[in-house]
Amino acid sequence: MDIATRVWNHKWKIDPIVRSLIDTDFYKLLMCQSVFRNRRDTQVTFSLINRTQSVPLAKLIDEGELREQLDHIRSLSLSRGESTWLRGNTFYGKRQMFRPDFMEWFEGLRLPAYHLERVGDQYELTFEGNWPEVMMWEIPALAVLMELRGRAVLHDMARFELQVLYARAMTKLWEKVERLRTVPELRIADFGTRRRHSFLWQDWCVQAMLEGLGPEFVGTSNCLIAKNRDLEAIGTNAHELPMVYAALADGDAALARAPYDVLADWHEEHEGNLRMILPDTYGTEGFLKRAPDWLAGWTGIRIDSGDPATGAEVAIRWWQERGEDPRDKLIIFSDGLDEEKILELYAQFAGRVRISFGWGTLLTNDFRGLTPGDRLAPFSLVCKAVSADGRPTVKLSDNPNKAMGPVEEIERYKRVFDVGQQDAMEVVV
Amino acid sequence: MDIATRVWNHKWKIDPIVRSLIDTDFYKLLMCQSVFRNRRDTQVTFSLINRTQSVPLAKLIDEGELREQLDHIRSLSLSRGESTWLRGNTFYGKRQMFRPDFMEWFEGLRLPAYHLERVGDQYELTFEGNWPEVMMWEIPALAVLMELRGRAVLHDMARFELQVLYARAMTKLWEKVERLRTVPELRIADFGTRRRHSFLWQDWCVQAMLEGLGPEFVGTSNCLIAKNRDLEAIGTNAHELPMVYAALADGDAALARAPYDVLADWHEEHEGNLRMILPDTYGTEGFLKRAPDWLAGWTGIRIDSGDPATGAEVAIRWWQERGEDPRDKLIIFSDGLDEEKILELYAQFAGRVRISFGWGTLLTNDFRGLTPGDRLAPFSLVCKAVSADGRPTVKLSDNPNKAMGPVEEIERYKRVFDVGQQDAMEVVV
Known part of the structure; x- marks a missing residue:
């Protein structure tokens, strides 16, 4: 002691x-x-x-x-x-x-x-x-x-009840790791900081992934854990950049240009695997259709809403149309992944394009089914830029259930970005 | 640190x-x-x-x-x-x-x-x-x-593989505890020292039982754990007493008397719940048939081989024949129990006789199915008195697969104790 x-x-x-x-x-x-x-x-x-x-x-x-x-x-x-x-x-x-x-x-x-x-x-x-x-x-x-x-x-849980809870959660994660390790040359990172069960649990998950997957576990988005565990820190950019740039834009023409202005700034600062496009803020299809040619030269695309397989097919077609070979390109899947979906996407896209997975909430907070009433199940909590210099921000996303902003602004953005019918998908985490 | x-x-x-x-x-x-x-x-x-x-x-x-x-x-x-x-x-x-x-x-x-x-x-x-x-x-x-x-x-197991192994074992035990806690007024003790997975694991199992079952968990056979955890130390007597007494007996008449001589000595020393008969060393049926009347006054019978339900029915009938009310008597089941068997025996005998369970190897060493090739599954290891003052000991048991001793001595004991046909049962632990 x-x-x-x-x-x-x-x-x-x-x-x-x-x-x-x-x-x-x-x-x-x-x-x-x-x-x-x-x-x-x-x-x-x-x-x-x-x-x-x-x-x-x-x-x-x-x-x-x-x-x-x-x-x-x-x-x-x-x-x-x-x-x-x-x-x-x-x-x-x-x-x-x-x-x-x-x-x-x-x-x-x-x-x-x-x-x-x-x-x-x-x-x-x-x-x-x-x-x-x-x-x-x-x-x-x-x-x-x-x-x-x-x-x-x-x-309210007793000591051994708690031990067993964590025992079950560990077993659950390990069974996912065991399924994932059957896949050759997987690339997967921890993206689960924001909605983790707890810091210690995320740290455990990261270490379990490291032992279970070895070099196929490419790192963590969490800087502290990356530092403490000597891992790669992983991540590029998020919706807040185009959302704020868009809110700050004066008039429709500037608004239409805003998502590309963001990436132009980024282009100046970063190269290689940091040149990742996040195209869904105001609809992936329109974003790619109107994208300047230099963007097709970027390394890859992160798919963070909508049906991920559809999004990936859209991205592959776009690269082909712009004369790029998709096999040189990288797609990062990062929306609502679990091991089943990861295996499914891997089966569909491996060999056609380089792929990588940013596994979030269901890596670091899958306590579903482990307590009566499922009171530890993860839920969908976000923290977003809602205004910039007094103007409201808007996000459309490829899933209308993830859209946000004042109704009249959403309508204006839909018009400016030419967003038509969207398929709604349930947002679990 | x-x-x-x-x-x-x-x-x-x-x-x-x-x-x-x-x-x-x-x-x-x-x-x-x-x-x-x-x-x-x-x-x-x-x-x-x-x-x-x-x-x-x-x-x-x-x-x-x-x-x-x-x-x-x-x-x-x-x-x-x-x-x-x-x-x-x-x-x-x-x-x-x-x-x-x-x-x-x-x-x-x-x-x-x-x-x-x-x-x-x-x-x-x-x-x-x-x-x-x-x-x-x-x-x-x-x-x-x-x-x-x-x-x-x-x-040869890696760090997180080990953690998950124990997580699975904990979960497995806890699921048994959760099933057992559905039964009102169960009485169950840990008898799992000898074939435990490890000391620390037995200690964990005891604590989990205590939290999960509360006062229905009546104690442990392990003195050190009983002392450290302030629990009741549980246990009475075992086959080695009649086996050695029998080996020391001169002639068939003394041999036939030996199992009762043991209990006569015990009778002098102990009373109450320590007066438990272990009748199966040379066949339960014959032992009870020839037992002196004062033994029917003892508190109970421990059933440690053969089909436990059959053994309990034999005990109940014996008490009835001797004019005792089985509802005042105690039967302790202690052979190869697991939670399924415990629930089954409880359902069959609760209310007809007082019952208690000495849960051994499958409490403290149920690692079955948790490693490839099942290399941690418990197995049947015993340490027995094989001779006394130069004479071989013999055990017949109610399960011939548990019998031990030289063939000719086994035959002699079978004759002396009038043991007929026995049903062989697989010995798992």
Whole structure:
């Protein structure tokens, strides 16, 4: 018994869920640097949105505890070791991915204030301020809410009941790993930070994947885990870039150009496997049809909504039309994956195009079926930019159930981006 | 990180499997006291018998490692705290169960030499000397061989593979517990020391049973675990008493009397729930038919071979014939139980007789189906008295597959005890 450790542990007033500013997705840092360079003064509002209204977060989670966790995150700053890792490590084969001016800013960063209010059985949680600061709230805010919800459910369970719960969850994940390891030359990464069951559980999942899949497990989106476990940090860019660029655009012509402006900025900064197109923000078909030729030269496309097989076929056709060989291209699937879907997509596309999988919530939070009433099942919680310099943002997506924004703006965007009929798909996670 | 603990742990040359002389079954101590009182100078030989020859123990277990473990057991002596517990605790409602002269002897006990030889793919392991000393080898010898065999299999497994193995084993046990907790007023004890997967695993199983079943889990046969976890130590007597008494008997008349002489000695020493008849050593039917009337006044019968339901019906009929009300009597089932069998026997006998279950190997070592080739499945290993004062012992049992002894002696015992046709049943554990 290490008495000092035990006494030290008892000195914590809370058990902090997020204990590091780099306990976040790698792509947030890449995007943050890009925003810091190109749009640092943009005022944005990010807002938490629980798409699964049947999970009554405000009934499950004590407001005081939630505030303590959020306040703890505001007390965090980049540690010396974290800064050294970001400055000294090689990311995507590149040294000094993060420029000195950005690192200096990041070292001084403390997360800005939050606004929290209970509305019915849900929480309204928003963050306002400069884009580079506010955007860093997304992942920790989601992780805190997911884990507090889990803790609320776990609270009433007895010691061995808990052990067995985790035993079952481990078995469940391992059975998925055993299925995945039957596939030769799979490429799969952990994208499960935001909606993980807990930090420790994500860390366990990452290690299990590493042992079970070996080099086929290519890394994790979580910077802290990548650093601690000496893994590749994985990630490129997300919808918030085109959403904010679009909101800031003056008039329809600028709006139509905005998604490409984003990638033009990105093109200047990044090359190789970081040149990944995320085409679905305002409809994949239209985006690709109107895309400038230099985009066809990019490395690949990430498919994050709609039916993934359809999206991949669209991407392959587009490359062929632009005279590119799809076998040189990379498709990253990252939406709602589970091992069954991964195997299915692999079977359909292996050999036709390079493929990789960003496995998220059902890697790090598959507690479905493990508790009575399924009270630990993951649910669809997001934290999105909802306005930029006072203008609302809009997302259409390839799945109308993932669309967001004011109705009249959605109509305008649909017109500008020429989005027709869309197939609705259930959003589970 | 507790450095001192880590350094201390590294100082162990081996990882000892048995670390205490009371890491043994409670009934061994009760019987040992009885033997110490009544037959302390009897010279006995105990021998290890692997009934599952398909498990090649000598191929799996390194002889040097086995010797190290056995030598470590020979270095053990009763600790002060263990002695205090045995002297001061209440067992079966009785203070000072262990008399001062026995305790003094026990405090001075070191286990006697062993003889180990490899014969083909099996080990020949025997112990010779005074009965009270030699008999204390039985449980630790079995536990060492079972755990070394497990370690041999676990040795090649990777870290997370191991975690998942235990996760699966935990889940498996918990599912049994969940089934058992549906039964009202069950009485069940851990009898799984000898063929446990490992000490730590038995300890986990006991704690899981305690949490899952609450007061329906009545205790453990393992003295060390009972002491550490503040549980009841459970157990009465075993076949070695009648087997040695019978071997020592001069002539057929004395032989026929021997099983009752054992219980006459026991009758003098114990009362209440310790007055349990183990009738199957030379056939249950004949034993009960010829039993003196005072035995019908005993509390109950333990059924340890043959078809348990048949054995229980025979016991109930016997009590009725002797004018006893079976509902005042206790039947303990202890042979090859698993949760399915427990539920079945409970359904058949609850209300007709008091029943209790001594759950052994499939409680503490059910790793069936958890490894490729089922290399961790439990197997049937026993350690028995094979001779007493130079005469071979004999066991007939209610299952001829459990019989042991020289052929001509078995025939003589069958004649003396009037044992007819017996039904053979597979011995799994």
